[in-house]
Amino acid sequence: MLDIIKKDPWLSPFRQRIEERRNHFLRKEQELTQNGKIGLSDFATGYLYFGLHKTDAGWVFREWAPNATEIYLIGTFNNWQREEAYRLTRVENGVWEIRIPLDSIRHLDLYKLFVCWEGGSGERIPAWCRRVVQDAQTHIFSAQVWEPDNPYVFRITDFKPDTSPLLIYECHVGMATAEEKVGTYNEFRENVLPRIREAGYNAIQLMAIQEHPYYGSFGYHVSNFFAPTSRCGTPDELRQLIDAAHEMGIAVIMDIVHSHAVKNECEGLARFDGTYDQYFPSDPTRRNHPLWDSFCFDYGKNEVVHFLLSNCKYWMEEYRFDGFRFDGVTSMLYYSHGLGESFTKYDDYYDGGQDSDAICYLTLANKLIHQVNPNAITIAEEVSGMPGLGLKIESGGFGFDYRMAMNIPDFWIKTIKERKDEEWSPAAIWWEMTNRRLDEKTISYVESHDQALVGDKTIIFRLIDSDMYWYMSKLMESSYRVDRGMALHKMIRLVTATTINGGYLNFMGNEFGHPEWIDFPREGNNWSHKYARRQWQLADDQNLKYHYLSDFDRAMIGLIKSVPDFQLTPVVKIWEKESDNVLAYMREKLLFVFNFNPIKSFSDYGMLVPEGEYGIVLNTDNPEFGGFGLNDDTVHHFTHRDPLYANEGKGWIRIYLPARSALVLKRL
Template identity: 30%
Template sequence: MSFHPDDPAATTPGRHGPPPRGGDAGNPATEADARRRAGREPAHVTASGGRPAAGTSTEAFLLPSTECEPPRGGPAHDAARHGVSGQGSLFAAAPAAAEATTRDGGPEASGHTAPDVVRHATPATRSAATAPPATPPPAADPSAQGTATEPGSSPRTARSAHGVRVPEPLGEEDRRRLLEGRHHDPHALLGAHPGPGGVVLRTLRPCARSVTVVAEGLCAELHHEGDGLFAGLLPVAEIPSYALTVRYASGDAGGPDREVRVEDPYRFLPSLGALDLHLFSEGRHEELWRALGAHPMAHDGVTGTRFTVWAPNAQGVRLAGDFTHWDGAQYPMRSLGSSGVWELFVPGLGEGALYKFEITGPDGHRSLRADPMARRTECPPATASVVTASQHEWQDAAWMERRAGREWHASPLSVYEVHLPSWRPGLTYRELAEQLPAYVKDLGFTHVEFMPAAEHPFGGSWGYQVTGFYAPTARLGTPDDFRHLVDALHAAGIGVLMDWVAAHFPKDDWALARFDGTPLYEPADPARAEHPDWGTLEFDYGRREVRNFLVANALYWCEEFHIDGLRVDAVASMLYLDYSREDGRWSPNAHGGRENLDAVAFLQEMNATLYRRCPGVLTMAEESTAWDGVTRATHHDGLGFGFKWNMGWMHDSLVYMSKDPVHRRYHHDDMTFSMVYAYSENYVLPISHDEVVHGKQALVSKMPGDWWQRRANHRAYLGFMWGHPGKQLLFMGQEFAQGGEWSEADGPDWWLLDPAYEAEPDHRGVRDLVRDLNGRYAETPALWQRDTDPGGFSWIDGGARDDNVFAFLRYDAAGRPLAVVSHMSPVVRKDFRIGVPPTPEGTWTETLNTDAFDYGGSGLHNSGLLTPEPVAAHGHPVSLTLTLPPLATLWLRPG
């Protein structure tokens, strides 16, 4: 039986009928489910994991520089083999064709097609399988005499006119726009459509010698209209289920022609529904990565890949790839209404295919662009996007459940910052998974923070000039390899944070800049688009689709890769319209101010959405100004971040530590000023990569004095940092006092920890201190339980500038104290009195001393139980007298 769109019986999608018009657009729940399934359903792939082989891949025509070749890699799906139904046709369907062929071209009695449909035919003969049915020839037609030829092709035989007639030619304007890649609806011209006297079938097959349509009861060669267009008027009343057999000249002189059986991409309804388009146009598609980009999927029972891209100002978009020799002529895409989205479903194309979009801008300029939504890329310096689907099975359900219940403001949080390509140069994601979790766990850090892991073309940017926002860098492996690394860290009990760049993007002409020939992702106003410091472009946060692209990207990393938090880079450059701009070179907001109100709204939306959808996730802002409310909730008009990097503390404390101890008394306030504003935001204390490059020197090299004093300063500073209110972040290499600046090419100087190196004990001692700092920190609630509560801190003595001493108390939720005393002079101070509160234990114990022998210090300490004396000091009724080692920090607890 057959169906017609006006037939009431054709309203239920199934094997023998098309879906209702518009797909499931009228049913949001159905469409949402379909969208979720579509993004996860893998296409057929070969056993080797490479491109689909013959019988499963798309037709590929290869265009060498001088001549056309037959395809390499095999044809698309055999329609009969996969039970192709009318769901894929534009109007009606017929049962799967019983056409069958064998490798040698002979017919088979069965109704199934042989798996391998690549056939060879000599130039002078045609396979019996392509002989036309016993149909009287049509009336003579001048254009149907088979005289049209292409370079290298043989003349058409009279047989080519059997079974089909010459249809009305395309209008000159439609034909020109189609061939130039500027047609908004190529599906209206290509594929099968009802016409006067039958069904018009037209296909665009550049470099083909001939194209034959194969359907139930019909096998006939189409007429060549020139320029790779083949067409015929089929003598049928309704559109059948059909496939195409395409014949190419051999690439070898005198060799046989090659034939491939293909599905027609232009017989399918749109594979992206109205709900997806509506949500995106409104800027509210929170799972945008499931709608746009390249998705291996099954569409109307046929496996292939759906390609979608947003290019609203383009005259036309075509698909190019390694399967077309990077020529987009064969695959023009259709525009889906006013959404600006272009779409094409290519049957048989699967994982591993390389692709780009060939975009014709308003000025007629044509460029090949990487997919902004690509979930996998080629390894730089190559720039193509790669079709991919995840096969990873997560093993971290217990971690994700525990994370959802964590309140990170009142929990231990110490972060080890890592540049993945250089932590151990040469390691892949999977090799890192064997070493990094064990190392970080041994040192006691609760989290790692990856410097930007998204794809970037220039390694020297450290990942901060992103071109592939949805793809982990291919330098170290595949997206599933990256998932494996995250899984391994979670298995070790370590959270994973990631630097996320939403402030700017580079100007590479194959990426986002002027993507559709106009400013699209960037503002049209050059005063707002150009970032003067970095030579990059800023995002247009006021455009709904751009804001959606970024918000969905944040969700993507947390949902698809189980990232536990994002550190948002360069927030200050987003917030201020005059950031790094001279007077007269920036455009004010609608109220005449310098605040970027669109960026504020974007950051609020991003944070609110992320915290709503991803329980237990955290966000951090690298924000270097006094903007109010960075970590205040969005419903209280804040930006909504969980934490803010305390750039002021970092700068001031490093200035102090760089001074000779003789002069530190004059800079004492640099170490105490942070407590004036410590509770205005939720802070992280960062010693990041930015502080150990570009002539700033490594942390230990910033310190004054000889080698011993530098290490002692380094240790004392770390003890002060871990005792100070706020969470800690330390960049790789600083945990063992690397003396040289970090290089992205060389990574940390691991040889310093080689036992054969004479100074190895010095570096091992600092690393052992970091391990103990993290261990004591995790088991001491006073250091993290009230990090955001002013009642969790009080000075013992913040004014001992002549002694270079800082003494303070930290309190846990039950009021139990921990005393921190930092002595920043290279002398020993004996009988140094500090006031302490009375405690039930009645005694105190030195629980950490950065001057210990094990850490490379002098070994001076306060041993045993320390009993307070009834001598009032610093506002407390009792006090302790201590020996303060040179350049050291002490932690003391009751008991």
């Protein structure tokens, strides 16, 4: 019996479905590896064969286009004309090839394919091209030759991510600048990476790396899967960024999009060879994503699996990414894309509406990634709660290292919007923070980029709203909303980050309460970058209160890192009282006490804890973090012996708990 069923007997009725899923993967792996004659990593090397390559003998270019009748290579080197010398030859299995003398093509030349098929033709950007640029005047995208005389050479070649725990700073390079423009890889490396190191995070998750024609898609409408976006700089500048992060001890995770592709025909994969079903399903209802206005991949086609697996290996080998956060996994798992589904019972996961080919691909991808780099990190963005997503493949799982705890940000938004402060429930908070499958690691977070997009609000803006514009200065009187918002902002982050069983994620700037929302340049805002940037100066200005939140976040991350393998330590509930709005729990020697009550402070609040002496190591109400300083953090607390619990080594600790504050005490 598979471990996934042993660990969760409620899965027993679905044993056949789970075993079928695993057998599907095993059969496909055998097929792709020629019954084990080659490794999965050897199979995923399409980027070394397809596309444009410079060799000692000349240039060689290959493309897969089974429906094409003629293909020409056109570009600045032949004045964009279809010439016989640049006509490709069909070789086998729908593959086209051309060999060109070395002096015919040069570094930075622009090029495309002119593809002909029965009844039509069109210009196409090669599917495997490694760089795509946009003309500043015409806005037309073209592939670009990237073969510099002195390519970047990595200095760090043996980096190993620190996952004890994994502390992720989610980033978008383009909007990481304070200026109203698109930021660059170099600016990020020079200005933002040092901030992340100082804040204590040990990983960054880079969004919008794969080229996408519309900047406002946040990088999720990918057109060119092997090309790092040229908006932010050159491929070598991205390599230099990743190398610098590794030098700082920071892992680099890529937000990879294999769940769908942009519909654009001139830039992307759509109708590449004149057909809709080259990379995508022939059935329009399966091909079209009804919510995202994009095309879904046909994961049952070996050529598509080859393309996507090669894409995973390419980013790891060519750029040294340390792993991937797979976007839109729920959409991949189900034919319904999870839309309108409740997922309230196990039957919902195994009712026949699952895309077995997509599930097989995800399992293959996880196996490949960990073959290429055993220390690689894979994270699933998945909302349905599909069992086994974060379990090892041999246990009957999908092989992801982590899954996103997507219930947590939804819980915080719902709580802030719908509950009065005095109704904040310690039981509900505890349940949401710790409600997870015990055998699967999760990434907990209060808010990612999703919660800050236009039409929504960041947590800090929900709490403080328009008072952020008037009362965040330390030089003027504060407001109740600012005091309340800052207090809850710290408490919400502390309870989320310190109940993790895997890792914690924060979107850049949210740690210091970056104001307002995210809105990319578009026609509706007159193509403004005002809300597509990060105002770092707010956190740097000691006359403003933002730095209090940033300082607290740094102290919180430092506390978590002070405990070896913090994420593996048991989370033991100590106290929970609804009428008081008080919650307490322990991890090793750390005692976390939260008073969510908006008006009541408690003197000598008692609870049973392991006997000993305790000192305050973190206090959300400390004036250093913008609090009122109602506790003396230098005072140590001693437990009082209770004969009833003496045999258990427990005693009563009595603490002063100011309203809307949290304390972390350490048993000395």
